[in-house]
Structures are given as structure tokens and as C-alpha cells.
Amino acid sequence: xxxxxxxxxxxxxxxxxxxxxxxxxxxxxxxxxxxxxxxxxxxxxxxxxxxxxxxxxxxxxxxxxxxxxxxxxxxxxxxxxxxxxxxxxxxxxxxxxxxxxxxxxxxxxxxxxxxxxxxxxxxxxxxxxxxxxxxxxxxxxxxxxxxxxxxxxxxxxxxxxxxxxxxxxxxxxxxxxxxxxxxxxxxxxxxxxxxxxxxxxxxxxxxxxxxxxxxxxxxxxxxxxxxxxxxx
Numbered sequence: 592x593x594x595x596x597x598x599x600x601x602x603x604x605x606x607x608x609x610x611x612x613x614x615x616x617x618x619x620x621x622x623x624x625x626x627x628x629x630x631x632x633x634x635x636x637x638x639x640x641x642x643x644x645x646x647x648x649x650x651x652x653x654x655x656x657x658x659x660x661x662x663x664x665x666x667x668x669x670x671x672x673x674x675x676x677x678x679x680x681x682x683x684x685x686x687x688x689x690x691x692x693x694x695x696x697x698x699x700x701x702x703x704x705x706x707x708x709x710x711x712x713x714x715x716x717x718x719x720x721x722x723x724x725x726x727x728x729x730x731x732x733x734x735x736x737x738x739x740x741x742x743x744x745x746x747x748x749x750x751x752x753x754x755x756x757x758x759x760x761x762x763x764x765x766x767x768x769x770x771x772x773x774x775x776x777x778x779x780x781x782x783x784x785x786x787x788x789x790x791x792x793x794x795x796x797x798x799x800x801x802x803x804x805x806x807x808x809x810x811x812x813x814x815x816x817x818x819x820x821x822x823x
Contacts, residue, residue, distance in 0.1 A: 596608075596612070599611060599612075602763040603763060607629065607760045607761065610629045610760065610781065611629075611760075613627060614626075614628075614629070617783075624786065625783070625784070626783075626785075627782070627784075628706055628781070628782040628784075629761065629780070630758065630779060631757065631760050631766070631776050631779050632710075632755070632777045632813060633756050633757070633769055633776055634717075634753050634754075634774065634775050634816060635754045635755075635775070636773050637743050637746045637747050637751055637752050637753060637754060638773075639743060639744065639747040642739055642740050646733050646736075649686065650685070650686045650733060652682055652684045652738060652740075652741040653682070653683065654680065654683075655681040655682070655683040657671070657672065659681060659683065659693075663690070664690065678698070679695050680695070680697070680698075681693055682694045682738060682745075684725075684737055684738050686732075686734065691725060691732075691734040692723075692724050692725035692726055692734045692735065692738055693722070693723075693724060693738070694720065694738040694739070695720065696718045696719060696754065697719045699719075700712075700719075700810075701721065702808070703757075706782040706791075707782075707789050707802060707808035708808050709808055709809070710757065710810075710813060711810060711811065711813065712753075712755050712813055713812050713813055713814035714814060714815065716753060716815075717751065717754065717755055717813075718746060718751050718754050719755050720742070720756045721756060721757070723738065739772065752815075753815045755777075756774075757780075760779065777816070780793035780811070788801075788803050789802050789808075791809050795811055795813075796811070796812070797809050797810070
């Protein structure tokens with residue numbers, strides 16, 4: 592137990608390690624009724640150059656439509672349909688006739704499906720990306736790289752220079768992969784949910800929010816870092 596805690600704090604740092612410990616304690620004490628999330632809100636530059644040095648070309652990445660709802664990916668069909676209804680796009684990677692992974696993005700505002708929150712890219716030169724996943728035995732190959740290469744290629748061709756996202760502050764793997772892609776932290780937000788109630792504390796406007804209705808949520812307007820706004 593002690594060694595696990597040490598590893599957690601080493602991976603997450605002291606502050607996020609404390610938030611993670613609090614999240615675990617609240618969930619256990621409430622038998623899952625109280626859930627705490629902490630997100631990092633990120634801005635990632637869009638690069639047109641290849642990421643994998645030309646490797647992984649046998650992986651076919653193409654747009655997927657509503658028929659994806661019936662594919663084996665672990666997401667409920669209702670979630671997939673709701674994403675398309677919001678205007679989201681999906682890039683799916685295929686290898687040997689099997690779906691190896693996917694990447695979702697939305698060119699406009701996006702309403703979160705884990706907590707009540709809405710994210711708004713502050714410039715038309717930015718999109719919102721989410722749920723980048725690689726499935727099964729494809730995790731050691733170039734599926735992840737090919738998804739990002741194709742996304743970057745399409746976005747850059749349409750004048751998109753940044754992609755915004757949120758990642759869990761409690762996921763060291765996601766934090767590391769976004770760091771390798773050059774993502775920059777814009778701020779963070781903590782959501783505490785208990786039944787219909789939700790409390791939000793963030794380092795970005797609106798900073799504080801309290802709600803108990805499904806249509807009441809904080810809206811985060813996300814802009815690229817000003818010192819890099821003209822890059823790349």
C-alpha cells in the first residue's frame with residue numbers, strides 16, 4: 592500500500608497525488624455516490640510533418656460515420672450517436688480488417704459526457720479532440736502515431752493550428768503522451784459530483800460553479816497560449 596502511494600505521488604506530483612488520494616477516499620466512503628474528477632485543459636500545436644518517420648503505412652486511417660455505433664469499441668451505441676449529433680468527427684484506424692483505434696474531434700464547442708461542462712475553442716484555428724484510443728493488441732504498434740498524423744494532416748489543410756483537449760490529472764500515461772506531442776497546459780478544473788449536484792473549481796473562468804440541473808454547466812473558453820498564438 593505504501594509503495595503504491597509512493598509510486599502515485601512520484602507519477603502525479605504532490606498536488607495531483609493529494610487530489611487523487613482524496614478522490615479515492617471519497618469514492619470509498621460514499622460507496623461511489625461522491626466522485627471527484629480533476630482535468631488538465633490542454634492546447635496542442637498541429638504539425639503537418641510526419642510523426643512516425645513514414646512507418647505504419649499499412650494502417651489505414653479514414654473517417655467513420657454513425658455505423659461506428661455497432662462496432663466493437665467498448666462505447667455504448669447511444670454515446671456514439673450523441674457524439675455525432677453534437678457535430679463530432681471520428682477518424683478510425685484499420686489494420687488487417689480490424690479496427691485498431693480511433694480519434695474523435697469537434698470543430699466547435701463540445702459538451703463533456705463525463706461531467707457537466709462545455710468547452711469552447713476561442714479561435715476557428717482550433718478544434719477540440721477527445722477519446723483517442725488504441726485497442727487490444729495494437730497498442731505496441733504505430734496506430735497511435737498514424738491517428739495523429741492523419742488528424743494533423745487534415746486539420747492543417749483546413750487552417751487548424753491548435754487542438755484543445757482535457758486529460759485526467761490522474762492518468763500518468765495520458766499526461767506523458769500529450770507531453771511528447773508538445774501539449775501545453777492552459778489550466779485545470781476539479782469537479783465534485785454527488786447525485787445531481789456538481790461543484791466546479793477551476794483555474795480558468797468561470798473559476799467557480801455550482802449546479803444540480805443537466806442544462807447548468809460551466810463553460811470554458813480556451814485560447815492558445817498568447818506567446819505561441821501564431822505558431823506553428
